[in-house]
Amino acid sequence: MADIKELADLMRELEGMIDTCTRCGACQAVCPVFEQTGNEADVARGKLALLEGVLQEVFKKPGGVAERLDRCLLCGSCEATCSGGVKIQEIFIRARAIITGFTGLSSTQKFMLRQILARPELFDRVFEWLGRFQKFFLKPLDNLPGTSCPRLVSPLLTDRHVRPPALKPFHRMVPSLDTSPGSSGKKAAFFVGCLIDKLYPNIARDTVDVLTHHGVGIYLPDNQGCCGIPAISAGDPETFETLVRHNIERFDPGKFDFLVTACATCTYTIKKIWPMMMKTGSDDLNTKMSEIVEKTMDINWFLIHEIGIEMDDCPQDQGDICVTYHDPCHLKKSLDVSEEPRALLKANPAYRYVEMPEADRCCGLGGSFNLKHYDLSEAIGKQKIEAIRSTGCSVVTTGCPACMFQLSDMLSKSNDPVSVKHPVELYAEKLKDSMTYGE
Ligand code: SF4
Ligand code: SF4
Structure with a gap:
């Protein structure tokens, strides 16, 4: 007692x-x-x-x-x-x-969080290795583009249909950028986030393309770290603080006007969890963190409110391809961003937008929740798939790569060939002809 x-x-x-x-x-x-x-x-x-x-x-x-x-x-x-x-x-x-802090982390958690995640360069290398040798442990599902299943019995992957690691993560495609503001007169830092860097580098490329198209200067420092959410969710403030400190050092707030991310969870973590849980221990670090937090925003919000894509000008019911949208909890419930991603995808005239029922109902991923309670995560995810199906759409979009991961798993396991995309991808498609970006 x-x-x-x-x-x-x-x-x-x-x-x-x-x-x-x-x-x-x-x-x-x-x-x-x-x-x-x-x-x-x-x-x-x-x-x-x-x-x-x-x-x-x-x-x-x-x-x-x-x-x-x-x-x-x-x-x-x-x-x-x-x-x-x-x-x-x-x-x-x-x-x-x-x-x-009282009971202690398990040895596996300690290793994964403190020895791998807390060391961004090593974490990058581990995923590069996984990407290169994935054919030994993952089998692509040819009929369901974008997902693979485990070749061997794996306690971690179980029967998941996963988005495989990218053959070339974004940090290998574009290690760093520091471009001057163009016609917009604005400069934005781009916080890539682990999932986009390592599983969905195409979203990062499209983000860079879209920002460049709109004359936004880009500040992309190399060796970016995780935002820290896996660590703090697991109850590990030590790793969380290591990562926040690392990222504050990488993102000097004097070098940009805004910090954008295309990941709802990264935006939420920087804006809400950093100030809540970070003990900086110095006035200088605290000031820098506050400036970064103040400048951080979701990419959809940035494009609508700072670049001025008009929401009212976006057509809603034209186009041959039916698209729907799932609200990530961290974007709608925590940051009140919901109209902006819809406006962005509606801006592409090739698509016809159909709202799904209960679009803001959670997809069931919840980061480590999915790892620990996959049965519950799957049951919640299946309800979301029913909502997507009811729209008859062939494309579902969402503003969070973690939700994309869950939706792909659920759709693929139900043999449903619906594509899962980010609104920025649809907007970049529209702009494709005038792209200036190259590898
Ligand atoms: S909704 Fe009611 S019961 Fe639930 S946390 Fe708030 S006050 Fe408590
Ligand atoms: S899973 Fe339930 S208790 Fe947990 S944050 Fe969501 S609504 Fe609240």
């Missing part, structure tokens, strides 16, 4: 935030995990009650509390609905860090 008392004392810093929950239960109606399990411990209200139990020292095993907290996508659906303004995501992220 002495252990639990120690944990309860550490958790005390969250007491005031946890107390703001009135137990109204409104979060039940929107929680994708609760919808599957019907288990009160899986919804925000139940998890907050669990944390209150820790404060009152009613539990004997911190490991059990950690397991319950883990069964959460950190999708923010509950927080977006909570009329009490409970800072649910912040409570869960801080609580994970406190509990993991």
Whole structure:
């Protein structure tokens, strides 16, 4: 019991935030995990009650509390609905860090996070190696473009249909850029993000193409690191801080007017999680971080609001190819960006836009949630696939590569040859004739 008392004392810093929950239960109606399990411990209200139990020292095993907290996508659906303004995501992220600090990371997590992810150059090399030798462990699914399945029984991949590592990641195509502003007079840093760099380099190329087309100077420093979300979600502030520090050093805010990303999760992490969880330890680093956070924005938002692509000018019902859009939780619920990606893809006259039902329902990936609870992740993902199917579209777009990964897996496993794309790809297609970018 002495252990639990120690944990309860550490958790005390969250007491005031946890107390703001009135137990109204409104979060039940929107929680994708609760919808599957019907288990009160899986919804925000139940998890907050669990944390209150820790404060009152009613539990004997911190490991059990950690397991319950883990069964959460950190999708923010509950927080977006909570009329009490409970800072649910912040409570869960801080609580994970406190509990993991208390129980310790598993040896696998320690190795993956502190020895690989925390070292951007090594992480790049590992993925380059995986890309080069993928034929030994992945088999391309020829009838379903863009996905592969494991050749051998793998506890990590199980029966997933995965987006394979790129043969040439973006950092090998374009290691760095520092171009002057053109007609727009603006300069944007481009934070690429791990998934786009290593699995979807075509989105990065299209982002560079689109920015160049609109006369935006690009600042692309080499050796970029992960935004830190896998580390902080796993309750590892040490690796998170190492990565944030690394990225602040790479992105000198004096060199650009804006920082754009094409990944909803990277944008959310930089804008919301960096200021929430980063202990900079110096005024200089703090000032730099605040400037970066202030300048960070989603690429769709940047193109509409800073470059001035007119939303009203975008046609909605022409074109031969039917396209729909899935709202990433981190873009819509956490950053209120939803009209902008739709406007961008509607700007391509080859496409006819059809809205899917419940477009902002979570796709079920949730980063490490998918790794630990694939059965639940898959059940939630299948509902999204039904919504996509109901539109009859042959293309589904979304503003987050993590959602793309999940949608590809679910569509491929249901033998559904729907293409999964990013709105920037569709916009770049429209501009293709006037592209200035070359490898
Ligand atoms: S909606 Fe908010 S206040 Fe109501 S139970 Fe859920 S977390 Fe608590
Ligand atoms: S963040 Fe999402 S999965 Fe987690 S409790 Fe809230 S609604 Fe449920």
